Amino acid sequence: KTWKAGMRGIPNTVSDITNAIVYHVQSTLARQAYNLDNLGAYQAVALSVRDDLIVKWNETQMQYTRKQPKRAYYLSLEFLMGRTLDNALLNLGLKQQYKAATHKLGFNLEDLIDAERDAALGNGGLGRLAACYLDSGATMELPLWGYGLRYHYGLFAQHIAPDGSQLEAPDPWLDTDNPWEIPRQDVTYDVRFYGHAERIGNGKAVWTGGQEVLAVAYDVPIPGYSTNTVNNLRLWDAKPKRGFDLNSFNAGDYDRAIQENSSAETLTRVLYPNDNHMLGKELRLKQQAFWCAASLSDIIRRFKQVEKPWSEFPEYVSIQLNDTHPTIAIPELMRMLVDEEDVPWGDAWAITTKTFFYTNHTVLPEALEKWPVPLMEHVLPRHLQIIYDINMAFLQAVERKWPNDRERLARMSLIQEGEPKYVRMAFLATIGSAKVNGVAELHSHLVRETILRDFVDFFGKSKFANVTNGVTPRRWLDQCNPGLSNLITDAIQKPKAVWLKDLTLLKALEPFAEDSVFLKKWALIKHNNKKHLADYIKTHLGITVNPQSLFDIQIKRIHEYKRQSLNLLGVIHRYLTLKAMTSTERKKVNPRVVIFGGKAAPGYFMAKLLIRLIVNTARTINADADMKDILTVVFVPDYSVSLAEILIPASDISQHISTAGTEASGTSNMKFCLNGGLLLGTVDGANIEIAEEVDSNNVFFFGHLTDAVEDLRHQHKYHPIPVEERSPALAAVLKEIEEGRFGDPTIYQPFVDTIRLSDYYLVTDDFDSYVEANKMVDDAYVKDPEEWTKKTILTVSRMGKFSSDRAIMTYAEEFWNIEQFAIKF
Numbered sequence: 001k002t003w004k005a006g007m008r009g010i011p012n013t014v015s016d017i018t019n020a021i022v023y024h025v026q027s028t029l030a031r032q033a034y035n036l037d038n039l040g041a042y043q044a045v046a047l048s049v050r051d052d053l054i055v056k057w058n059e060t061q062m063q064y065t066r067k068q069p070k071r072a073y074y075l076s077l078e079f080l081m082g083r084t085l086d087n088a089l090l091n092l093g094l095k096q097q098y099k100a101a102t103h104k105l106g107f108n109l110e111d112l113i114d115a116e117r118d119a120a121l122g123n124g125g126l127g128r129l130a131a132c133y134l135d136s137g138a139t140m141e142l143p144l145w146g147y148g149l150r151y152h153y154g155l156f157a158q159h160i161a162p163d164g165s166q167l168e169a170p171d172p173w174l175d176t177d178n179p180w181e182i183p184r185q186d187v188t189y190d191v192r193f194y195g196h197a198e199r200i201g202n203g204k205a206v207w208t209g210g211q212e213v214l215a216v217a218y219d220v221p222i223p224g225y226s227t228n229t230v231n232n233l234r235l236w237d238a239k240p241k242r243g244f245d246l247n248s249f250n251a252g253d254y255d256r257a258i259q260e261n262s263s264a265e266t267l268t269r270v271l272y273p274n275d276n277h278m279l280g281k282e283l284r285l286k287q288q289a290f291w292c293a294a295s296l297s298d299i300i301r302r303f304k305q306v307e308k309p310w311s312e313f314p315e316y317v318s319i320q321l322n323d324t325h326p327t328i329a330i331p332e333l334m335r336m337l338v339d340e341e342d343v344p345w346g347d348a349w350a351i352t353t354k355t356f357f358y359t360n361h362t363v364l365p366e367a368l369e370k371w372p373v374p375l376m377e378h379v380l381p382r383h384l385q386i387i388y389d390i391n392m393a394f395l396q397a398v399e400r401k402w403p404n405d406r407e408r409l410a411r412m413s414l415i416q417e418g419e420p421k422y423v424r425m426a427f428l429a430t431i432g433s434a435k436v437n438g439v440a441e442l443h444s445h446l447v448r449e450t451i452l453r454d455f456v457d458f459f460g461k462s463k464f465a466n467v468t469n470g471v472t473p474r475r476w477l478d479q480c481n482p483g484l485s486n487l488i489t490d491a492i493q494k495p496k497a498v499w500l501k502d503l504t505l506l507k508a509l510e511p512f513a514e515d516s517v518f519l520k521k522w523a524l525i526k527h528n529n530k531k532h533l534a535d536y537i538k539t540h541l542g543i544t545v546n547p548q549s550l551f552d553i554q555i556k557r558i559h560e561y562k563r564q565s566l567n568l569l570g571v572i573h574r575y576l577t578l579k580a581m582t583s584t585e586r587k588k589v590n591p592r593v594v595i596f597g598g599k600a601a602p603g604y605f606m607a608k609l610l611i612r613l614i615v616n617t618a619r620t621i622n623a624d625a626d627m628k629d630i631l632t633v634v635f636v637p638d639y640s641v642s643l644a645e646i647l648i649p650a651s652d653i654s655q656h657i658s659t660a661g662t663e664a665s666g667t668s669n670m671k672f673c674l675n676g677g678l679l680l681g682t683v684d685g686a687n688i689e690i691a692e693e694v695d696s697n698n699v700f701f702f703g704h705l706t707d708a709v710e711d712l713r714h715q716h717k718y719h720p721i722p723v724e725e726r727s728p729a730l731a732a733v734l735k736e737i738e739e740g741r742f743g744d745p746t747i748y749q750p751f752v753d754t755i756r757l758s759d760y761y762l763v764t765d766d767f768d769s770y771v772e773a774n775k776m777v778d779d780a781y782v783k784d785p786e787e788w789t790k791k792t793i794l795t796v797s798r799m800g801k802f803s804s805d806r807a808i809m810t811y812a813e814e815f816w817n818i819e820q821f822a823i824k825f
């Protein structure tokens with residue numbers, strides 16, 4: 001029997017739901033229904049939905065406890081959840097009822113949905129991937145839990161200063177009550193830092209002294225779509241272990257008394273805002289250690305309930321490491337087994353290496369995590385000893401395989417020699433895991449051929465796999481684009497509850513690409529989505545954009561490797577070209593709206609400078625009467641999950657134009673294509689697999705391939721040729737910037753110089769073919785709008801592979817060895 005709303009006390013009729021909401025208004029919020037604002041109404045509705053979630057959460061967890069299936073744990077320092085209410089209503093199948101109930105109470109449900117703040121506990125792709133995987137895990141009925149940190153401040157809010165530069169503001173998202181978490185003051189663990197580790201023989205040690213901090217669990221229910229399963233995301237908060245030091249307090253030294261207190265609480269204060277860049281801060285290392293220690297204590301406590309020998313631990317537990325951020329969990333599990341549970345070192349290592357799995361998300365050298373040995377020794381003295389012991393045994397094995405190969409030993413050591421020495425986390429994650437994977441075919445290939453090449457030689461190929469990323473079609477199609485989702489449902493004659501769980505069924509859309517009535521309906525939905533975005537831009541930025549234009553969108557973290565620079569330089573080139581035309585010629589040109597969005601890490605000078613240039617270029621172009629209705633440029637501030645849900649359904653073209661070989665996968669490329677936006681991109685990351693699926697006719701590719709990159713960089717360095725010779729078109733663009741057309745040129749000189757002088761990301765090499773690709777886009781869009789619409793239908797119909805359900809099932813079957821476990825009601 002499958003679960004239906006209304007069972008086990010979950011209200012499902014409109015009047016039950018209305019009563020539940022009113023109850024929360026009056027009793028939980030202690031407010032009156034007649035003078036309630038949208039925020040208050042949102043909170044009451046959320047509390048009512050939370051009741052539903054808790055009923056199913058309890059049932060799910062009880063059945064897991066009773067049957068003890070093997071479980072998987074997803075350790076991620078980032079879960080970029082966005083908003084929860086709409087998603088929860090859709091997954092529970094209660095949206096229509098709640099719409100009616102809130103209407104009866106005098107509210108519009110969509111306004112209440114809009115009152116919720118985003119949970120921005122992540123930077124970008126890696127964090128959003130974790131959120132998609134939780135949704136898919138619950139939907140596929142897998143016993144999968146997430147573990148993360150309960151940051152009090154999420155990713156900073158982005159403002160644009162009058163001069164066009166990025167300003168960062170804190171994101172105190174917990175200042176309004178968070179109905180989506182359940183505090184568990186009874187689930188706590190002690191975590192130690194600093195102090196002294198003394199070896200006592202047999203690989204064991206005793207670790208004492210230092211600072212002790214308490215980890216407190218907060219549980220966030222994760223409902224599957226149209227299932228009974230409600231899984232758990234457990235986030236740790238830090239609390240001082242003892243209130244405060246009474247002695248100092250009594251002595252009148254208040255500052256001293258609360259010092260330890262506040263030091264504990266800074267641990268979970270804020271998410272580090274760096275994306276694809278390693279930052280070696282002590283507090284970040286402590287966050288990692290704190291979260292790993294608490295999560296492992298929790299996992300071990302649960303394992304002890306089954307009363308099995310330690311050797312069976314990997315039969316009950318698999319742990320996925322989302323990048324190297326949780327790598328310290330490897331020595332931490334060793335410490336718990338060896339020091340605290342008396343498991344012999346060799347047995348403990350066998351257990352550990354069967355339990356962990358490591359996903360790599362980058363091959364960029366500046367993003368690879370390495371920690372200074374002195375810092376690690378100070379913060380985590382026992383872990384450093386364990387890392388040295390692991391390294392010793394490992395290097396002995398390497399030496400046995402390749403005797404007298406000192407260079408190889410130096411290359412493969414967990415410790416990078418130098419002053420100071422560093423611990424290489426990717427290597428530790430690799431040797432401590434049963435499997436290692438990249439996140440798209442090309443990326444996994446590069447992992448095997450470059451950063452982990454020696455390790456492939458040592459362990460053999462079978463340990464190194466690929467799992468191409470995916471996205472949840474619930475949020476990224478049904479929720480953000482209900483018009484399209486409903487049209488698809490009508491066309492393919494399959495209930496949503498079926499096709500949204502088996503996205504390959506989208507194939508059945510293909511024949512509709514030849515149905516002219518359907519084409520019109522399809523195009524109208526895109527047009528409405530564009531109008532919706534145009535409204536947003538008008539109200540928030542005061543810029544008028546014409547929905548008849550081609551909407552061209554690039555939204556992602558601002559990073560040199562992602563080359564928003566190339567896009568902007570292309571825009572300026574377009575502007576110059578248009579300016580050189582007569583006004584009659586210009587009238588014939590296909591109008592374009594170019595939209596940028598994304599945050600720069602606060603310490604990333606070049607990324608912030610680029611934002612400033614984008615904003616000021618947009619101002620110049622939008623103020624030029626010649627460009628009216630022909631070219632409009634928009635920088636949308638404070639890009640977020642919720643903004644993505646408005647932007648993505650409105651795109652005709654989206655840009656994924658990283659230097660070949662640098663973007664591990666990309667996931668927004670999948671979201672755009674799933675919403676009928678075509679792809680303008682380089683032959684990189686998952687773009688390649690998207691083109692394989694949807695047919696390269698439906699993708700606009702340009703630029704050099706990965707193979708060429710190394711040689712080109714070599715040329716740049718040793719045989720530089722001026723931009724004027726390599727791309728006259730680009731040289732003309734740079735000249736305009738240098739002559740002050742978009743504001744004081746001295747400000748932008750460092751940007752122009754990186755392109756002129758080093759150009760590590762090969763903007764000059766790809767510029768001409770980028771301009772060419774853009775012409776192809778214009779032609780395709782203008783010359784045959786119907787053909788364009790066909791391309792978008794074929795694209796959507798062939799996107800089945802990119803559901804995160806497929807990805808999570810691959811992890812479940814090929815890595816974790818866990819089974820689907822239906823919750824019975």
Ligand code: 26Q
Pocket residue numbers: 123124125126127129272274275276277278279280284361362367369439469663664665666667685
């Ligand atoms: C590391 C150490 C210290 C401080 C910060 C960090 C840090 C934080 C975040 C390093 C990297 C990140 C985030 C990386 C990320 O988002 N990578 C993206 O992952 C996506 C999901 O696999 C891919 O689609 C993207 O290609 C990849 O860039």
